[in-house]
Amino acid sequence: MTERTWLIEDGADHPATDDTAAAKALWTRRSALALTAGFFASGAAPARAAGFVQRLQPRATHIVVSKKNRVLELKSGQEILRRYAIHLGFAPDGHKTTAGDGRTPEGQYWIDRRNPRSDFYLSLGISYPNATDLARARAMGVNPGGDIFIHGGPRRSADRRKKDWTAGCIAVSDAEIEEIWTLVPTGTPITILG
Structure with missing residues (x-):
């Protein structure tokens, strides 16, 4: 399986067309996924979500x-x-x-x-x-x-x-x-x- 390389510049992302462009500012799908996984693994997102859930009140019965x-x-x-x-x-x-x-x-x-x-x-x-x-x-x-x-x-x-x-x-x-x-x-x- 080949990994597709994406160029991120000027607010747009598109597939890199040559090695020079790829060398400028590259992100691979794998590195983007690793960064996202690191964010969730750090507990940052669940802690924020847990804070919201704690503010919810039970309904009166x-x-x-x-x-x-x-x-x-x-x-x-x-x-x-x-x-x-x-x-x-x-x-x-x-x-x-x-x-x-x-x-x-x-x-x-x-x-x-x-x-x-x-x-x-x-x-x-x-x-x-x-x-x-x-x-x-x-x-x-x-x-x-x-x-x-x-x-x-x-x-x-x-x-x-x-x-x-x-x-x-x-x-x-x-x-x-x-x-x-x-x-x-x-x-x-x-x-x-x-």
């Missing part, structure tokens, strides 16, 4: 919200990935029962939708009302409400001074909802505790 402690936790199995301070509805005590009551629901739900054009930066929809909530509302003869989200911070400066300012949603900062948005896939279960 469950969200737990404690209204009492004003905390939202993203979990992967039993491991807590992230913990955030939260703001709730303007009347946070108790379970949401009717539209406009200002309460944040309690119970088992899941993330059922995403809104990248939310009035509150980004938002993840919570599947309230569930079947139990609907049955309770029917029995009471009331509208259970809906459109409960985890979303970013307030737009009005007056709301920034309030502990609980939403209409029943769970609010975090805009930077935090960006992080939550990337770690929480649609379909993730959420448990909201009183």
Whole structure:
């Protein structure tokens, strides 16, 4: 097998046409391969790739919200990935029962939708009302409400001074909802505790 010699000059590579040209600035395919192999063997490329992989975060498999402690936790199995301070509805005590009551629901739900054009930066929809909530509302003869989200911070400066300012949603900062948005896939279960 003959080795083909390549001339590298003026930003172009092409086969060398004579011995003089070959003597100017030559690379053989074999030497180029040896240089590439040396780069990878040195560990330079894998170390860089490993650094990138280490920055990837596991996705949340469950969200737990404690209204009492004003905390939202993203979990992967039993491991807590992230913990955030939260703001709730303007009347946070108790379970949401009717539209406009200002309460944040309690119970088992899941993330059922995403809104990248939310009035509150980004938002993840919570599947309230569930079947139990609907049955309770029917029995009471009331509208259970809906459109409960985890979303970013307030737009009005007056709301920034309030502990609980939403209409029943769970609010975090805009930077935090960006992080939550990337770690929480649609379909993730959420448990909201009183």
